[in-house]
Amino acid sequence: MNTKLGASSDRNGNFIINSVPQGEYTLKASYISYRNITIEGIKVIENETTEINIELEKSFIDVPSIVVTASKRTQSYTDLPVSVDIVTSREIKKLNTVALNEVLEYSPGINIIGGQINIRGSGGYRMGTGSPVLLLIDGIPVLAGDTGDIKWDVIPITEIERVEVIKGAGSALYGTAAIGGVINVITRSASEKPETNLRISGGFYSKPIYKEWIWKNKHQAFYSIDVSHSRRIGKLNFLLTSGRKYSQGYHQNGEYDRWNLFCKIKYSFSPGNHWTLFTNWATEDHGVFIQWKKINSPLEVPKENVGEWTRSNKLNIASKYYRLINRNLAFNIKSYLYRTSFMNVLYDSTTHSRSNRIGNEVQFDYFYKKSHVITTGLESIFDIVNSDLFGGFHYGIDAAFYIQDEIKLNKDFKLTAGFRYDYKKIDSLKSENQLSPKLGLTYNPNNSITFRINTGRGFRYPLISEAFANTVQSGFRILPNPDIRSESSWSYETGMNFLISPFFQGDVALFWNDYWNFIEANPDRKGSVRFENLTRARIKGIEINSQFAPYNFFTILFNYTYIKGEELTGGINEPLAYRPEHILNISGDFLYKQMKIGANFRYISRIKKYKMFPDDKRVPVYLVDAWIGIELKNYVLQWKANNLLQYYYTKIERNLAPIRNFTLTINRKF
Numbered sequence: 001m002n003t004k005l006g007a008s009s010d011r012n013g014n015f016i017i018n019s020v021p022q023g024e025y026t027l028k029a030s031y032i033s034y035r036n037i038t039i040e041g042i043k044v045i046e047n048e049t050t051e052i053n054i055e056l057e058k059s060f061i062d063v064p065s066i067v068v069t070a071s072k073r074t075q076s077y078t079d080l081p082v083s084v085d086i087v088t089s090r091e092i093k094k095l096n097t098v099a100l101n102e103v104l105e106y107s108p109g110i111n112i113i114g115g116q117i118n119i120r121g122s123g124g125y126r127m128g129t130g131s132p133v134l135l136l137i138d139g140i141p142v143l144a145g146d147t148g149d150i151k152w153d154v155i156p157i158t159e160i161e162r163v164e165v166i167k168g169a170g171s172a173l174y175g176t177a178a179i180g181g182v183i184n185v186i187t188r189s190a191s192e193k194p195e196t197n198l199r200i201s202g203g204f205y206s207k208p209i210y211k212e213w214i215w216k217n218k219h220q221a222f223y224s225i226d227v228s229h230s231r232r233i234g235k236l237n238f239l240l241t242s243g244r245k246y247s248q249g250y251h252q253n254g255e256y257d258r259w260n261l262f263c264k265i266k267y268s269f270s271p272g273n274h275w276t277l278f279t280n281w282a283t284e285d286h287g288v289f290i291q292w293k294k295i296n297s298p299l300e301v302p303k304e305n306v307g308e309w310t311r312s313n314k315l316n317i318a319s320k321y322y323r324l325i326n327r328n329l330a331f332n333i334k335s336y337l338y339r340t341s342f343m344n345v346l347y348d349s350t351t352h353s354r355s356n357r358i359g360n361e362v363q364f365d366y367f368y369k370k371s372h373v374i375t376t377g378l379e380s381i382f383d384i385v386n387s388d389l390f391g392g393f394h395y396g397i398d399a400a401f402y403i404q405d406e407i408k409l410n411k412d413f414k415l416t417a418g419f420r421y422d423y424k425k426i427d428s429l430k431s432e433n434q435l436s437p438k439l440g441l442t443y444n445p446n447n448s449i450t451f452r453i454n455t456g457r458g459f460r461y462p463l464i465s466e467a468f469a470n471t472v473q474s475g476f477r478i479l480p481n482p483d484i485r486s487e488s489s490w491s492y493e494t495g496m497n498f499l500i501s502p503f504f505q506g507d508v509a510l511f512w513n514d515y516w517n518f519i520e521a522n523p524d525r526k527g528s529v530r531f532e533n534l535t536r537a538r539i540k541g542i543e544i545n546s547q548f549a550p551y552n553f554f555t556i557l558f559n560y561t562y563i564k565g566e567e568l569t570g571g572i573n574e575p576l577a578y579r580p581e582h583i584l585n586i587s588g589d590f591l592y593k594q595m596k597i598g599a600n601f602r603y604i605s606r607i608k609k610y611k612m613f614p615d616d617k618r619v620p621v622y623l624v625d626a627w628i629g630i631e632l633k634n635y636v637l638q639w640k641a642n643n644l645l646q647y648y649y650t651k652i653e654r655n656l657a658p659i660r661n662f663t664l665t666i667n668r669k670f
Helices: 089-095 100-104 464-468
Strands: 023-029 037-044 084-088 110-113 116-119 133-137 160-167 181-187 195-205 221-233 236-247 256-270 273-287 309-326 329-345 350-368 372-387 392-408 413-426 432-446 449-460 471-473 476-478 487-501 504-523 529-551 554-567 582-592 595-604 621-632 635-642 650-652 661-669
Touching (some): 089 160, 100 110, 116 133, 372 464
Antiparallel strands (some): 195 221, 195 661, 221 236, 273 309, 309 329, 329 350, 350 372, 449 487
């Protein structure tokens, strides 16, 4: 502990930590589904091998061990001063989906609206632009330079080891776009021996219950194929995966065709000295569904919108070099290029956009004695955009410095303090200087319970799309707003994480977020829309998350979030649009020999306020999903039913959410 020295064990539990200087150390061992253990007073003698045998206590639930996103370095889950949710590869495989956003909807405090992620109500619906949540893939930012949104199809879902979701303002380390939180997708390492995996999935949508809704006489089908290969050759690790996802869609203009490629190469020069290269590529053609034809034909579009489509391309190339200089000092250098483009072909317009985001970052981690862990770094981002949708050529720059100190006050208390300074500028917009401090305190009296309290400032500089969009799309007029300013926030949270026994784990958090110049898409009486700053807004609530496993063959997961979002502009308290007050998920899994059976119930309360069509009827959401999985030697068969009870609802006005569908998946390992 308190050094950068460490190692991962092999499948048999063997591990070696090389180049450990003589001295006395504390070792912490952790593994998912086992309780963490700390061993103090380990003496290392020069030129001698110290042998340690560790026996971890089994836990029947998935207990997180280490997290790398909260402080931009490896850190014990029990030391975190912020709320973090971990989605494991096992959970992703069980839910049997083709996109990560479909998995995250089962996580505490998360709601997806129109493909846009909300963590504790931080974003609402911004018409496909301006994510309040920063997406990382292996620590590399992946947000489009023009629209600032998340392209879910660029994420290699079959190669995910785990996903870390950081809740609350993350600008003190990550800058703009992290005002609502951070999602870090961590991909798996290459296998020790050559390994090939094949995943084939297919299914169909049910026909609507109401005959007048039927727009196709046959069931609409979908399928996906993913294949990956990994191996280790000496000091080189190699992982390559590719896939195709195709769907006819459950509504008119709902078809899509996606192709993706992911490559990860890691070369280890020596222990604590390695270089990694990532490449993500994805392309997609999909139909455009903005609003239904009429309430009695919710699966069809107006006649003039039939055949509208969008084509998009994404390419991400990233490099990371890590060097452990000595047991107390390490540095990390990251460089990346994220290139995105899209073309919209609509009945009343054809528009395109092409953006390049170039980023560089250097980070140092310094362990000072046994009481301080200092993280500091410099980051630069340069955006180049050419788009007739956003008024031609634009550029943007972001230069930043950050520093954080984790201070061990005594064996039970840890204080985390830091700040980030950002200089942000988009060509004709006014430049801004932003200072984002943070402060957090954890109290960990034993290995079973941790109390935390934290506060931090967040900000999000307006995007090129929000300031300069000027177009007509399917009858809606989008207007520019060159006077738009950055939104900012102060985030406050207190919480408690506890592991009462190997059978029960839980987390409770109270949160309060105050916003200034909150950016929202606002339509006027004529139906024209532009992005504007609200003077004040507030989002507060409570989040409860628990896992209960009374037996090793039966697990129950429960999470509930209460969100109160208010617009405070002009002294009038009104609900923020597109935000439910209550989100509830209850899941159960039953394991019998090689078969796992499970189900999930999801409740989302009625959205109180729409913006485009405020008088449209709104209903709460009641969803039931069910799944079965069977392992047969090198095969895994999975069946899943989404929206099993065929419940009809909308999250965006005049857009019917996915109807009941069934999926069968075969996984084969060679």
